[in-house]
Every structure is written in C-alpha cells, then in structure tokens.
Amino acid sequence: MKKIFLSSGLLFLVLGTVLLSSQAVMASGSSVMDRIHAADKPFDSMGIETAYHLPVKTVLAQESYQGGTFRVLARKDFITRFRCSVCHTDKKVLVSDGILFTHGDIVINHGRGNERLACIECHDEKNRDFLSDAEGKQIDFDHSYQLCGQCHFRQKRDWLGGAHGKREAYWAGERVVRNCTSCHSPHSPAFETKMPATYSLPLDK
Amino acid sequence: MNSSGKKEDEMKITDILEKKSTRRSFMKNLSIAAAAGSAGLVTGGCVSLGKTEEMGLKWEEYFKKNYRLMTQEEKDETVARLVRLAKIKNDADIQISNQEPRENVLYGYAFNISRCKGYMDCVEACVKENNLDRKSKTQYIRLFEMDSGQLDPTSGDGKYFHEVPVEGKFYMGVQCFHCENAPCIKACPTKATWREPDGIVVIDYDWCIGCRYCLAACPYWGRRFNWGEPEVPKEEMNTKQHYLGNRMRMKGVMEKCTFCVQRTRQGKLPACAEACPTGSRVFGNLLDPNSEIRYVLKNKRVFRFKEELGTDPKFWYFID
Structure with missing residues (x-):
C-alpha cells in the first residue's frame, strides 16, 4: 500500500516538473510586440515584383503619407457627365429641356440634421469643372479629399495614416488608396442599411 | 524567437x-x-x-x-x-503555388469595430477565394452582432440575417488570429500545422490525421473540420491555389484561414480585406514601420481578444 502512495507521489512530482518546464519554454519566445518594436527599418515593398500596377486610373495625391508619396483612385472618369462646363454655359435652355439638363435625380442627404448642404458649398460657383473649399480655392475632382477634409478632418487624418478607408488590391508595392468618393456618395455619404451578402449557420453549442 | x-x-x-x-x-x-x-x-x-x-x-x-x-x-x-x-x-x-515566405515580412491584421456594418461581403469573398465547402456551408470568418458595451463575441449573435446595420449594435469579426504562441500548433500530434516565418499558421492537409485536437485547443474557434468530402462547383473553383492555402481539402482534415497565403505572398490583400466595402479591415506588414497596420497600432486604441491567455495573436481590434 505504502509503495503505491510513494509511486503516485513520484508520478505527480514528475508531472509537475514537466508542466513547469513547458511553461518556461513558452515564456522564452519573444512576443509579437517585441518583434514590432525591434523592426524600425523601412521595408522595401516595391521589392515584391508581383504587386504590379493596377488596371484602374490613379493620380498622385497632393498630400504625404508618413513622409512619402501615395496615389489615390481617379474620380473624373467615373462622373458620367463630366466635363460639367459642356452644359454649364451661358447658353439659354428651353424649359422643356430642363428635366434633362438639371440634376433632378440627385438627392442631397449630407449635412447635420435637416440642414442639408447646398450644391455650391462644395461645387465651384463659377467654374463647374471644379470644386471649391470654404476659402474659395478651386479643388480638382480627383483630389476631393482636400475638400472633404475641411469638415471631416479626423477622418482625413485617419485616412492619410491608413486607419480609415482602404488600400486598393495590394498591401505591397506603391501605396494606392481609395478616394473619399470611391466609397461614399458625396451627396449622401452615409452607408445604407441592406441585407447581408450571406449568412452563417448556428454554432454547435 | x-x-x-x-x-x-x-x-x-x-x-x-x-x-x-x-x-x-x-x-x-x-x-x-x-x-x-x-x-x-x-x-x-x-x-x-x-x-x-x-x-x-x-x-x-x-x-x-x-x-x-x-x-x-x-x-x-x-x-x-x-x-x-x-x-x-x-x-x-489549376495552378498550385509553393511560394516561400518573403523576407522581413510578418503579417498582421486590424479590424475596426466601429466601422464594420455587418454586410458580410468578407465572408462571401472568403468562401469563393478559398474553395470552401458549399455543402456544409463552411466559413472561416464569423461576424457577431453585438450589443454596445460588450466585447466578448459569445454574447453576440453569430447567425443574424436581417437588414444591417441595426441601431445600437456593432459588428465584430472573428477568424484565425495567427497566434505567435499558438495552442493549436502545440496540440497537433503529427506536426501537420505550424507557423511560417512570415507569421501565417498553416496546415499540411496531407499530414493532418483529423484528430481535431487543434480545434479543441484553439480558444478563438478559428479552425474548421471537413466532416465530409468538400464540394465546390467546378465553375466556381478558384484555380489559383497554394499548397498550404486554398488547394482542395479532403474529407477528415482540418482547415482554417491562412490570411489567403496564395494572395498575400504575391503582395495582394487577403480576399476579406479587399472585399470589405467599409474599410474596416486593415492588413499589412508588421515589420514595416511605414505600413498602415503599424499606424493603427501606434495611433489607435487597440485590443486583442483574450490577450490574457498569452497566445499572442496577430489580430487587433480598434475603434475610431
């Protein structure tokens, strides 16, 4: 009987040492945070040869990202009736053609509460091919982030850093990000409610 | 290490x-x-x-x-x-790649819980990209609809199907977190799963014996088991495959998110990050001080799920 107790005691001793040593092994590896803090040299992401140029049109952004340059998706090609100055001339228009020429389909849902923004708060009053900011500076449609950023400066700060918005297709290669208007409709910028793309089966609990 | x-x-x-x-x-x-x-x-x-x-x-x-x-x-x-x-x-x-890990790369992921709207485009894209079994509706990603103030997905609804987003709720995505100190790797008796030098935890499907110890060991429900032969319609098959990634699995083996190893090692974003319409998913190289993921870690309030377990996951949640 005594022998059994002794051997079981020995067994626990062995088990304990094994468990403790495995704990020690676990603690010895360096953590992700250690590796991140140790990595301070810029990575040559252009070295990944498969991150080729995108098929979409991009423009060089007029801002800097972590000291370097980056590109944004071009916008003007996606505006169906660009250039605006083709219609916005001094020529007189018949009332019956008005429905065709005015932007009756655009619903503005932009602005706080019921105070909707007017067209000319973003669009330039004189030159319709441009936007203009609060100071009256003309802004190209491809660089609309300069306009949006005057109110949404927090979002712009995050967007410049990479915490808002998203990169296009590649994590490597030259930094190409979506423009504000690539995701948000400028006239109704909030995301809509909709049905999810798919669903998940219940968890087996 | x-x-x-x-x-x-x-x-x-x-x-x-x-x-x-x-x-x-x-x-x-x-x-x-x-x-x-x-x-x-x-x-x-x-x-x-x-x-x-x-x-x-x-x-x-x-x-x-x-x-x-x-x-x-x-x-x-x-x-x-x-x-x-x-x-x-x-x-x-099909094309199967055996592209090796890139030098000086450690993949990391960040998920913005204040931006995600629960549209589930990520789940859809993942299923298509990774040739997941359509019959059993296997999915690597699960989105939980959560009450504000909660941070544990077990309190959320993981099987919602209604118009999203719902007022007063937020959405939290869970998938394989590619832990540096992964419990699933230790549990595997055949050494069929391991962590690659670029941080991706992968499975050699041909060495997996289907014991499911890793499934039990994972505290994040990150692993999936093939109870039957996976079925993917031929016309929907993604033909760009990787040996350790989305090549066809067999009955009786484990599988899980591989950060789309077939894409990411070519410099591309994972399918979920590319599909996300809200920009909630940030992916990049943790060893590059100029990467977006490093910006998030440095400037945003971040947390990791069940960090106290010491699994050291490479998946952070952040808020605006």
Whole structure:
C-alpha cells in the first residue's frame, strides 16, 4: 500500500516538473510586440515584383503619407457627365429641356440634421469643372479629399495614416488608396442599411 | 524567437521525423515496385492508361514527406502531381503555388469595430477565394452582432440575417488570429500545422490525421473540420491555389484561414480585406514601420481578444 502512495507521489512530482518546464519554454519566445518594436527599418515593398500596377486610373495625391508619396483612385472618369462646363454655359435652355439638363435625380442627404448642404458649398460657383473649399480655392475632382477634409478632418487624418478607408488590391508595392468618393456618395455619404451578402449557420453549442 | 533557438527547434523536428525515414523510404521503394508490378498487370487488363497514371500518382503522393522536410525539388514534384491529379480526376486546370515566405515580412491584421456594418461581403469573398465547402456551408470568418458595451463575441449573435446595420449594435469579426504562441500548433500530434516565418499558421492537409485536437485547443474557434468530402462547383473553383492555402481539402482534415497565403505572398490583400466595402479591415506588414497596420497600432486604441491567455495573436481590434 505504502509503495503505491510513494509511486503516485513520484508520478505527480514528475508531472509537475514537466508542466513547469513547458511553461518556461513558452515564456522564452519573444512576443509579437517585441518583434514590432525591434523592426524600425523601412521595408522595401516595391521589392515584391508581383504587386504590379493596377488596371484602374490613379493620380498622385497632393498630400504625404508618413513622409512619402501615395496615389489615390481617379474620380473624373467615373462622373458620367463630366466635363460639367459642356452644359454649364451661358447658353439659354428651353424649359422643356430642363428635366434633362438639371440634376433632378440627385438627392442631397449630407449635412447635420435637416440642414442639408447646398450644391455650391462644395461645387465651384463659377467654374463647374471644379470644386471649391470654404476659402474659395478651386479643388480638382480627383483630389476631393482636400475638400472633404475641411469638415471631416479626423477622418482625413485617419485616412492619410491608413486607419480609415482602404488600400486598393495590394498591401505591397506603391501605396494606392481609395478616394473619399470611391466609397461614399458625396451627396449622401452615409452607408445604407441592406441585407447581408450571406449568412452563417448556428454554432454547435 | 531568436534564430538559434529556432534552428535547434527545426533540428529536433527533423530528427524526430527522419528517424522513421529509413523505414519510410524502404516502404516507398517497395510501393513503387508494387505499383509498377500492378501497373503491368492492369495495362494487361481492361483499365485505361489514365487510370494507371492516376494510381501511380496517388501512390507517390501517399509516400511523400511532411512539407517542411521537402526539398524545393520535392515540393515542385508534389505540386506537379497534384495539378495532374486534378486534371485527371475533375478535368480542372489549376495552378498550385509553393511560394516561400518573403523576407522581413510578418503579417498582421486590424479590424475596426466601429466601422464594420455587418454586410458580410468578407465572408462571401472568403468562401469563393478559398474553395470552401458549399455543402456544409463552411466559413472561416464569423461576424457577431453585438450589443454596445460588450466585447466578448459569445454574447453576440453569430447567425443574424436581417437588414444591417441595426441601431445600437456593432459588428465584430472573428477568424484565425495567427497566434505567435499558438495552442493549436502545440496540440497537433503529427506536426501537420505550424507557423511560417512570415507569421501565417498553416496546415499540411496531407499530414493532418483529423484528430481535431487543434480545434479543441484553439480558444478563438478559428479552425474548421471537413466532416465530409468538400464540394465546390467546378465553375466556381478558384484555380489559383497554394499548397498550404486554398488547394482542395479532403474529407477528415482540418482547415482554417491562412490570411489567403496564395494572395498575400504575391503582395495582394487577403480576399476579406479587399472585399470589405467599409474599410474596416486593415492588413499589412508588421515589420514595416511605414505600413498602415503599424499606424493603427501606434495611433489607435487597440485590443486583442483574450490577450490574457498569452497566445499572442496577430489580430487587433480598434475603434475610431
């Protein structure tokens, strides 16, 4: 009987040492945070040869990202009736053609509460091919982030850093990000409610 | 982990697996001889030549090594065999890559819980990209609809299907977190799962015996098991595959998110990050101080799920 107790005691001793040593092994590896803090040299992401140029049109952004340059998706090609100055001339228009020429389909849902923004708060009053900011500076449609950023400066700060918005297709290669208007409709910028793309089966609990 | 420790570790693994290699190589030679013999018999019979080729390839596949012990030549050979087998069996033209990890890359992921709207485009894209079983509706990502103030997905609804987003709720995505100190790797009795140098935890499907210890060990419900033969319609099959990633699995093996190894090692974003319409998913190189993921870690309020377990996941949640 005594022998059994002794051997079981020995067994626990062995088990304990094994468990403790495995704990020690676990603690010895360096953590992700250690590796991140140790990595301070810029990575040559252009070295990944498969991150080729995108098929979409991009423009060089007029801002800097972590000291370097980056590109944004071009916008003007996606505006169906660009250039605006083709219609916005001094020529007189018949009332019956008005429905065709005015932007009756655009619903503005932009602005706080019921105070909707007017067209000319973003669009330039004189030159319709441009936007203009609060100071009256003309802004190209491809660089609309300069306009949006005057109110949404927090979002712009995050967007410049990479915490808002998203990169296009590649994590490597030259930094190409979506423009504000690539995701948000400028006239109704909030995301809509909709049905999810798919669903998940219940968890087996 | 320091390099010398790693090397030692690798040596140990090699030792363990190589001990059997004499027996293994003997068996392999024996099997090839047997295959050749039977091939002779079979061609004498009424079975077509294609069938013989398939049998031969399957024999050789059966006696291949663990992926980590293969030389580059052996890796190329097995990839060529798998491509040929897919052609014979399903008349599918696939490409299987065995692209090695890139130098100075450690993949990391950040998920913005204040931006996600629960649209589930990520789940849809993941299923298509990774050739997930349509029959059992396997999904690597699960989105939970959560009440504000909660941070534990078990309190959320993981099977919602209604118009989203719902007022007063937020959405939290869970998938494999690619832990640096992953419990699933320790649990595996056949060393069929391991962490690659670029941080991705992968599975060698041919060495998995389907014991599901890793499934039990994972505190994040990150792993999925193939209870049946996975079914993917041929026209929906993603033909750009990786040996450790989205190549077709078999019945009785584990699978899980691989950060889309077939894409990310080519410089592309994972399918979920590319599909997300809200920009909630940030992916990048943790070892690059100029990457977006590093910006998030430095400037945003971040947390990791169940960090107290010491699993050291490379997946952060953040808020605006």
